[in-house]
Amino acid sequence: MALLEIKNLTVSFDTSSGPFMAVKGIDLSIEPREVLAIVGESGSGKSVSMLAVMGLLPPSATVKADRMSFNGKDLLALDPAERRKIIGKDISMIFQEPIASLNPCFTVGYQIEEVLRVHMGMDKVQRRARAVELLTLVGIPEPTERLNSFPHQMSGGQCQRVMIAMAIACNPKLLIADEPTTALDVTIQKQILDLLMKLQAEHGMGLIMITHNMGVVAETADRVVVQYKGTKMEEADVLSLFENPKSNYTRALLAALPDNATGDRLPTVSDMLFEPAVSGAAS
Amino acid sequence: MTVVVEGKNIKRDYHVGGGMFRPARTVHAVKGVSFSVEKGKTLAIVGESGCGKSTLARIITLIDAPSAGELFIDGKKVDIAKDGLSKEMRRKVQIVFQNPYGSLNPRQKIGDILGEPLVINTDVPASERRDRAMAMLKKVGLGPEHYNRYPHMFSGGQRQRIAIARALMLNPSLLVLDEPVSALDLSVQAQVLNLLADLQDEFQLTYVFISHDLSVVRYIADDVMVMYFGEAVEYGSRDEVFANPQHSYTKTLFAATPRADVDSIKARLARKKAA
Amino acid sequence: MTDQTAGETTAATVPSGPKQRAFAEFWHYYSMNTGAVIGLVVFTLLVLVALFAPLVAPHLPDEQFRDSLLTPPAWQEGGKSMFILGTDAVGRDILSRLIFGARYSLFIGLIVVVFALSSGIVLGVLAGYFRGWVDALIMRVMDIILAFPSLLLALVLVAILGPGLFNAMLAIALVLQPHFARLTRAAVMAEKNREYVVSAKVAGASHLRMMLVTILPNCVAPLIVQATMSFSNAILEAAALGFLGMGAQPPTPEWGTMLASAREFILRAPWVVTFPGLAILITVLAINLIGDGLRDALDPKLKRS
Numbered sequence: 001m002a003l004l005e006i007k008n009l010t011v012s013f014d015t016s017s018g019p020f021m022a023v024k025g026i027d028l029s030i031e032p033r034e035v036l037a038i039v040g041e042s043g044s045g046k047s048v049s050m051l052a053v054m055g056l057l058p059p060s061a062t063v064k065a066d067r068m069s070f071n072g073k074d075l076l077a078l079d080p081a082e083r084r085k086i087i088g089k090d091i092s093m094i095f096q097e098p099i100a101s102l103n104p105c106f107t108v109g110y111q112i113e114e115v116l117r118v119h120m121g122m123d124k125v126q127r128r129a130r131a132v133e134l135l136t137l138v139g140i141p142e143p144t145e146r147l148n149s150f151p152h153q154m155s156g157g158q159c160q161r162v163m164i165a166m167a168i169a170c171n172p173k174l175l176i177a178d179e180p181t182t183a184l185d186v187t188i189q190k191q192i193l194d195l196l197m198k199l200q201a202e203h204g205m206g207l208i209m210i211t212h213n214m215g216v217v218a219e220t221a222d223r224v225v226v227q228y229k230g231t232k233m234e235e236a237d238v239l240s241l242f243e244n245p246k247s248n249y250t251r252a253l254l255a256a257l258p259d260n261a262t263g264d265r266l267p268t269v270s271d272m273l274f275e276p277a278v279s280g281a282a283s
Numbered sequence: 284m285t286v287v288v289e290g291k292n293i294k295r296d297y298h299v300g301g302g303m304f305r306p307a308r309t310v311h312a313v314k315g316v317s318f319s320v321e322k323g324k325t326l327a328i329v330g331e332s333g334c335g336k337s338t339l340a341r342i343i344t345l346i347d348a349p350s351a352g353e354l355f356i357d358g359k360k361v362d363i364a365k366d367g368l369s370k371e372m373r374r375k376v377q378i379v380f381q382n383p384y385g386s387l388n389p390r391q392k393i394g395d396i397l398g399e400p401l402v403i404n405t406d407v408p409a410s411e412r413r414d415r416a417m418a419m420l421k422k423v424g425l426g427p428e429h430y431n432r433y434p435h436m437f438s439g440g441q442r443q444r445i446a447i448a449r450a451l452m453l454n455p456s457l458l459v460l461d462e463p464v465s466a467l468d469l470s471v472q473a474q475v476l477n478l479l480a481d482l483q484d485e486f487q488l489t490y491v492f493i494s495h496d497l498s499v500v501r502y503i504a505d506d507v508m509v510m511y512f513g514e515a516v517e518y519g520s521r522d523e524v525f526a527n528p529q530h531s532y533t534k535t536l537f538a539a540t541p542r543a544d545v546d547s548i549k550a551r552l553a554r555k556k557a558a
Numbered sequence: 559m560t561d562q563t564a565g566e567t568t569a570a571t572v573p574s575g576p577k578q579r580a581f582a583e584f585w586h587y588y589s590m591n592t593g594a595v596i597g598l599v600v601f602t603l604l605v606l607v608a609l610f611a612p613l614v615a616p617h618l619p620d621e622q623f624r625d626s627l628l629t630p631p632a633w634q635e636g637g638k639s640m641f642i643l644g645t646d647a648v649g650r651d652i653l654s655r656l657i658f659g660a661r662y663s664l665f666i667g668l669i670v671v672v673f674a675l676s677s678g679i680v681l682g683v684l685a686g687y688f689r690g691w692v693d694a695l696i697m698r699v700m701d702i703i704l705a706f707p708s709l710l711l712a713l714v715l716v717a718i719l720g721p722g723l724f725n726a727m728l729a730i731a732l733v734l735q736p737h738f739a740r741l742t743r744a745a746v747m748a749e750k751n752r753e754y755v756v757s758a759k760v761a762g763a764s765h766l767r768m769m770l771v772t773i774l775p776n777c778v779a780p781l782i783v784q785a786t787m788s789f790s791n792a793i794l795e796a797a798a799l800g801f802l803g804m805g806a807q808p809p810t811p812e813w814g815t816m817l818a819s820a821r822e823f824i825l826r827a828p829w830v831v832t833f834p835g836l837a838i839l840i841t842v843l844a845i846n847l848i849g850d851g852l853r854d855a856l857d858p859k860l861k862r863s
Contacts, residue, residue, distance in 0.1 A: 016586045041468035042439075185331035186495060190539035201558070212468060215498075215541025218548050239552065242545050256473035257543055258502035265480060266473035266502070344760060373762040386753035390775040400761040433580075449757070 002029040003174055003206045004053065004091075007067035011045070011052050011230075014060045022048045022061075024230040030206045032173065035197075037209045037221035037238070039253075045230040046210050050176050054087055055080075071173060089119040092167040096179040098159035102151040108135075108162050109147030112169060119170045134165040138195060157188035161195065168199055174206040175199075181216065193220060214257055218242060226250050286358070287489040288343060288376075288457050289319040293352035295338050312338040314513040315352065320506070322456070323483065325490040327504035327521075329497065329536070335513040336493050337461060343491055344378040344459045357456060370404050377450035381462035383442035387434040393420070393445055394430040400452045415452065422485075423448045423478060440471035444478065451482065461493045476503060497540045501525055509533045587855040594851020600844035608660040615654040616640065619811040623649040628827045644829045646820060652830065655811040656837050662812045663793045663841060666727055670792035671785050673731035678738020679781070683769050685739065686746030697743070700736035708733045709798055716804040723796075723812070726805040730795045734788045741784050745777035779856035786849035790842040797838050813838050 011023040023045040030036045040046040052063045053075070068075045070086060078086070095101045103111060112134060113127040122130065128147075135143035138161040151159055160180060167175055177196060181189035197220060200207045209220055217224055217238065224241045226234040226249065234247040245251045254260060255267040295313040313335040320326040330336045341347045342354065348364035355361070356375055361368075380386040387396055397416035401407045407415070417427050423444040434442060443463060450458055460479070464472040476499065482488060494500050500507060500521075507524040509517035509532065516530040528534050589595055607614055617623075629645045630637045637644065643653040681700070685693040703711065715729035716722075749755060750773060758772045799805035800814025808819055813834045820830035 016583055041470060186497070187331065187535055187539040189541070193541075213541065214469070214543040218543040219541045219551065239545070239548055242543065242548055253469055254543075256470050258473075258476065258498045259543055261502050265477045346756060346759060370762060373760075376760075378757070378760050380753040380757065382753055386757050388754040388758070388772060388776070399758070399763070403762045403764075403767070446757070449761070453761075 001072060002069075003032045003034075003071060004208075005029040005067060005069050006049070006053070006065060009049055009052060009063070009065040009068065011048050011057065011064075012062050014062075019062075022230055023052070026227070026230070026232050028225060028232075030174070030208060032206055033200075033204045035200060035207045035209065035220055035222045037211060037217045037224045038227060039211060039214070039217055039224060040227035041212055043229060044227040046227050047178050049227075050093070050178065050208065050210060054091065054093055054176070055083060056093075085119075088115070089170045090172055091174045091176065092170070092172045093176040093178060094160070094163045094167050094180050096182050098156055098163050098183065099151060101163055102159055104151050107148050107150055108154070112147075112162070112166050115166050115169045130169070131165075134169055135162070137168070137199070138162070138165045139191075140165075155188075156184055157192065160184065160188075160192055164192075164195065164199070168203065168205070171203060172205060174208070176208045176210070178210045179212070180209070182211070182213070189216075196220070214254065226253070284321040284323075286319050287322050287356070288491065289355040290343070291317050291353045291355075293317070293339070293342060293349045293354065295335070295342060295347070296350045311513050313342070313349070316508075316510070316513075316515045317352075318506075318508060318515070318518065320457075320489050320491060322489055323487045324505040325483070325492055325503055326506045326508065327492045327494060327500040328508050328510060329494060329500055330510035331495055331536075333512075334510040336510050339510070340378070340459050340461045340491065340493050343457075344376050345372065346378075374404055374453040375455050376457045376459065377453065377455040378459040378461060379443070379446050379450050379463045381465055383439045383446060383466060386446050387442055389434055391434075392430070393432055393434070396434070396445065397449055397452055400449065404453060416448075419448045419452060422451070422482070424474075438471075439467055440475060443467060443471075443475050447475075447478065447482070451486070454486070455488075457489045457491065459491045459493070462495070463492075464499060465494065465496060472499070479503070497537065509536065584855050588851045591847075591851040591854050593847045594854070597844040597847025597851065600840065601848060604660055604841060604844070605664065607657055608664050611657050611661055615651075615657040616642070617651040617654040619650065619655045619658040620809055621650065621654075623651070625649070628823065628830070630827070631829050634829075643833050644827070646816075646830050647823060647827075652816075652833050655816060656813070656833060659811040659813045659816065659834070659837065660841075662723070662806060662810065663796070663838075666723070666730075666796040666812075667789040667792045667845075669727050670731045670734065670796070671789050673728070674735040674788060674792075675738055675781065675785055677731070678735045679742050679774070681735075682739040682742025683746055683774060686743035687750060687765070687769050687773070689747075693743070696739065700739050703733065703736045706733075709795060712795060712799060713802065713804060716799060721804045721807065723806040723810065726796055726799045727792075730792050730799070733795070734791060737784060737788065738781065741780055742777060745780055746773055749773050749776050782856060783849055783853045786845055786852060790845040790849075793838065793845075794842055 006026065006028040009023055009026045009028070010021065012019045012021045026045070026049055028049070038046045038050070048057070051057050052061070053068065057063065065076060070091060073086070075083060075086070102108070109128075109131055112131045116122050116127045116130055131147055132143045135146055140146050140158060140161055146154075151162075154162070180196065181192050184192060193216065196207065199205070209216065211217060221238045223237050224235070225232060226241075226247065228249050233249045234241070234245065236246065241250065242254065245254060252267070258266065292315045293313060294311070294315050297310045297312055299308050299310055316339060318326060328336045328339065338347070342349050345361060345363055345368055348362070353360055356372060359372075361372055391399070394413065394416055397419060398412040401412045401415065417430060420427060420429060425441065425444055425448075429437075434445070437445065447463075463479070464475050467475060479490070480503070483490060490503075492500070492503055504521045507517070507519065507521050508515050509524070509530065511530075511532045517524055517528060517533045524533065525537075528537060623641075623645060626638060626641065626645055627649045628647055629641050631644045632639050632642045641651050641653070643651075643656070645651055646655070681696050685696040712726070712729040712733050715732060716725055719725040719728065755768060755772055758768055763772060796805055796812070797814030797817065800812050801818040803818060806812035806815045808815055816834040817831060820827075820834070824831050
């Protein structure tokens, strides 16, 4: 049985110029212990669809789906209180800006323990012990001392490790990582990706990687969904996607990678795409 | 070949002010970097955040003065701390920034943004400014209909084209590109890189290309300099550096860069199966 | 991300000029605030009344009707239909005085805001742009002005300059001006490090050009909001000074002065005090509502750009 299953998800936003469709009927599913990458450029709706699953969209958003179930439970039918029990415990999420995702007013330890208190109901001693264990798990040196640090005293990479520690604190069945390494340097990106893959394998989590970086996809994913302007363009396992992309859009994206440059100039997406880019000549 | 820009042992120190409880200290952002770029060539400066590459970019663009060392533009020594900056020198070096959303004045129309360098530096009459701006818009792949619009009406890639157009209005010989494509989507990135290559061919432009993205650097650069904590740990032609990196940091950087080719995916999947 | 795409689609679908589009967007946000729209309507009416005072007012403001002193409003017992809001102690029609008084109040508000805004902007831009000792000097002086209770300081200034409407306006402008200076300075400091300012510098712009042409237009939104709020503040303080006998001098039909000269009749003829008070209240409330609406309309714009 699929861990998360979404059928025909649409999300629209009310804007000053009328409704704007960010996600237009997307089907998605992820199996337990699977790494699914959702790839797309800005405006593809890749983050919005996952935020809709988490129930984190602003009130101006309208979410509709034929089916949205997690572990057999229908998320749409749950009342908000029951849904909150799942969100943050069985499904958790990490974001692009690690430093902005942590509350600057509280210590790292307090924030991790807060998660444990709310979802696991542990007592004080247990919480402290578990927090130290988690920080050790995500590879932060001197975890006991680090618990008393404030976010601004840590680097971006370390903050992202703390975010990961908080996300896996309740042993979630599914972790959604929204551009987890985009704000980080390459060497730090490598460490964080390695950490995520290690944790995913050890804990048997499902992992959804939202990214625009083809390199990250190639290094992490089992299966890939390619999105463009709120529509799913292609779904394939990672090897066949890179070896033999089916949709024109995927082919164009891969060709636009400077790594794959063959001639003097790079082929661009609008050269190869079935429809012209939005407002005429340029992107 | 003529050398357009040359730096000799350039250093830049920042004095971080001593507060009531802290003594003042000095941060060495750039620790003695030398380089030279020939006309029509591209030097890429690679490094991670805090390595001093943006500080160096500001020095080359004649925004900040170096603390020590000499900078030559078109063979002439420039020292803005001592002699100030002549209009002629100002025209020779221009810059394009990373963030296409912050680098255009939101209250100026595109036409005014492009015309501004001419207003300030030349006596060109308004009608000719307009013509030149229109021509430049066309060069960077936009149209005359964009002349009267405001920046917020454009996408990131279009704004970066406008920023490039503005930088070229004064016919500079050197263009400093500070992460010009890192904020852009992959497909747009390819278009902007192509545009930069086209413009380089047409105007014989010299580029100093600051980036953290090795795949972009490998595509666009002639020479590569790798910076690490303010020092140039590796400097050589692109092929040398990529084929045979000398410094351990360069090797780490290469190893960390994710690879999007079929062979490495196969290798990874095989490893995963074995584990 | 979604913002950006939304922007793209609107840019593509609405081809009208950028000015109209900007105004349409402004109005969209402004009109969501019902109070602000009511405030705008009231304020517009007030401005029209002030402009056409001689046509609207039933009598001259200084005309004394000796045979009807302290007449109550028309709907009360003993009221006369020719004096809708009654008359004061020397037989002047209160409605006419209020209508002509609106001219003074709006004039005071306008002049004070123009003085305070222009001097505040100059000082704030200088402080925010140059920092260092210029900043320290200007901002410490502003802090000293802010440290006084504003009405007290205005009183002291008027005492030095001599009572009168113009001096009162100067004093109020001086008291309100530090708010503009602080606000401008903060906005300039935030904008100064944006890349478009560095770009202007690389284009060779002089300090003056960067301050006035590049940076300042991007700081106007918070200043507009502050200016509306100060407008009502100025009216209020001018009325207070008038009430204390330090502002406009009788027989000027300024609302605060009217209040002051009606003090002794507060029990016998409450309408003499009530209506000027209500006029001040309604005007200030309307302008503050407008200010709120402007904040709603202009601030999200700031965040998005």
